[in-house]
Amino acid sequence: MRAGNFALGLVFLIIAGPLLAADIYTIRLQDENPTEAAVQLLLNEPLNEETVFKARSVAGVTSRITRVVCDLPTEAPATRLQDDAWQLPSGCVRLSWSTSFIEAGDRLYELSKQESLYHPKGWWFINESDALLRYGSQRLANVCALAPGDEKCEVLSSLERPPTFLLVGQSARELDGNKTKVEVFTGFDDSYLGLDNMLRSFSTALEKLNTMTAAVRETDVAPTRLQFAWLSISADLGSIGGAAGNGAFVSNFLIREDNVVEEIEKTRLLIVSLHEYMHMLGVNAGAPWATESLASYYGFKAVAAADHAADVFAQLSYADHRDAPLFLRGAALWKELDDQIGRASDGMKSLDGFLSLLIEPFENDRVLPTKFACEVAALIGKPEYENIVSAYLQGSRPGQSGSRSGMQVALCEKLGIEKP
Numbered sequence: 001m002r003a004g005n006f007a008l009g010l011v012f013l014i015i016a017g018p019l020l021a022a023d024i025y026t027i028r029l030q031d032e033n034p035t036e037a038a039v040q041l042l043l044n045e046p047l048n049e050e051t052v053f054k055a056r057s058v059a060g061v062t063s064r065i066t067r068v069v070c071d072l073p074t075e076a077p078a079t080r081l082q083d084d085a086w087q088l089p090s091g092c093v094r095l096s097w098s099t100s101f102i103e104a105g106d107r108l109y110e111l112s113k114q115e116s117l118y119h120p121k122g123w124w125f126i127n128e129s130d131a132l133l134r135y136g137s138q139r140l141a142n143v144c145a146l147a148p149g150d151e152k153c154e155v156l157s158s159l160e161r162p163p164t165f166l167l168v169g170q171s172a173r174e175l176d177g178n179k180t181k182v183e184v185f186t187g188f189d190d191s192y193l194g195l196d197n198m199l200r201s202f203s204t205a206l207e208k209l210n211t212m213t214a215a216v217r218e219t220d221v222a223p224t225r226l227q228f229a230w231l232s233i234s235a236d237l238g239s240i241g242g243a244a245g246n247g248a249f250v251s252n253f254l255i256r257e258d259n260v261v262e263e264i265e266k267t268r269l270l271i272v273s274l275h276e277y278m279h280m281l282g283v284n285a286g287a288p289w290a291t292e293s294l295a296s297y298y299g300f301k302a303v304a305a306a307d308h309a310a311d312v313f314a315q316l317s318y319a320d321h322r323d324a325p326l327f328l329r330g331a332a333l334w335k336e337l338d339d340q341i342g343r344a345s346d347g348m349k350s351l352d353g354f355l356s357l358l359i360e361p362f363e364n365d366r367v368l369p370t371k372f373a374c375e376v377a378a379l380i381g382k383p384e385y386e387n388i389v390s391a392y393l394q395g396s397r398p399g400q401s402g403s404r405s406g407m408q409v410a411l412c413e414k415l416g417i418e419k420p
């Protein structure tokens, strides 16, 4: 949307305001002073009592909100209660404040800090935690960011969801998939990524992931917009980071001193981005480690399906050195089960068909749901199932008596899932 459309959009929001009961945040960004922004919050109705406004807190992020005032109906300063909390007077209908952005270029900035950023290529990353003030009874709100030549509006995410992230300004590429529009914001050295190839693989992988998860995802429709910031970080610094918000994600990739981005790094970037997409589809297993590791495994699987040449699963071979099944170790478990299911069914079945059985709450954090255990064990064989699950989840050696998966598989007959 260009500026004209935005004005129309704003008029629509204001007209529709009483109907939708929505507050409207407006963040104004500019080229002249790009690390500062003025923010305005127009309330759907005046405050009927003194009200505390707070920034959403995220570990490690200190809000950079300053100069909070009520400016309608009359100008009145807010009272600062704590670092991130202000009290506004009764009757106030519009608030204003300032926020600032860290200027982050290429190679030096580690993104897990989640700070709001300005990149000199002309884009901004806004994390609500240091840009927006919320109040207790707030329901529906729209957040609009106005940058030169671009603007974005997003619904303020509820506190149970990841924080509102917005990427606005000059994107390096936009890709219109048949359902989802993908926007990528990068640094000056994006040519080393081979961005066109990357996005082709990414778009194919998104489609594959939609198909693989068709039976279990929360939303029938694919998200209409995905935003990514991919920012290089020097391999010498040895650390990459990322952060996920509602609808937008930021991730580092390693670049060598000689400007080479290794293939494994490109693959990793795609996998991380697809992991986040999997969360957006709302594929949630019955235990947090399983939700995370399934998101990772399906990231690997979708990239492998999109690009048969890529040695996608190489990273998983290191998985068993890790303690927690949260990411790679869990992903290695799913790969092992998926491979066995494929082998036992001559390629007719895969883990995709069993995902719905993982949505159930797990009885025990490290024991997969019984129906899943029985169905998979019936197909691949009880000892094989037990070996895999024991090795990855319970730290017990195959065949060790009393392993929990073993006791569970013994119950299958009672459930009528046992096959002779």
Ligand SMILES: [Zn+2]
Pocket (backbone or CB within 6 Å): 275, 276, 279, 292, 295
């Ligand atoms: Zn995740």
